[in-house]
Amino acid sequence: MERTLGSDLIFESQPTRANASLPLRVLANVVLWQRRILSRQQLARLDARLLADAGISEAQRQAELSKPFWR
Template sequence: MERTLSSDFVSESSKSQAALPLRVISNLLLWQRRMSSRHQLARLDPRLLADAGISEAQRFAELSKPFWR
């Protein structure tokens, strides 16, 4: 059976539409991990920060970032 240009276009379009929910879910999970790790970072006491080699300024800089960055 012979394919036409329009059927290829529809096929590619439906593939990109199917990938969209996966990208959205992937981004949501990434943002959730960032928020969780920043909450954990916020709870660290100065001794644990020093053990991890993180300064107060570095912690403040990380905690100041929005969840999407």
């Protein structure tokens, strides 16, 4: 009697679509976090005149600067 592989065994070692995109999602999050860190550093360096030009109050700036990088 000859043994055959079922189709489910052939594809068992291949990553699923959700697992394959996991590294891309992680990379996208890291890039987003880096952009937030850099933009908040720039915001922290703005003087009162530049804040007023941008329409940002000191309270709004402090609220943004107090957020963790993942938010």
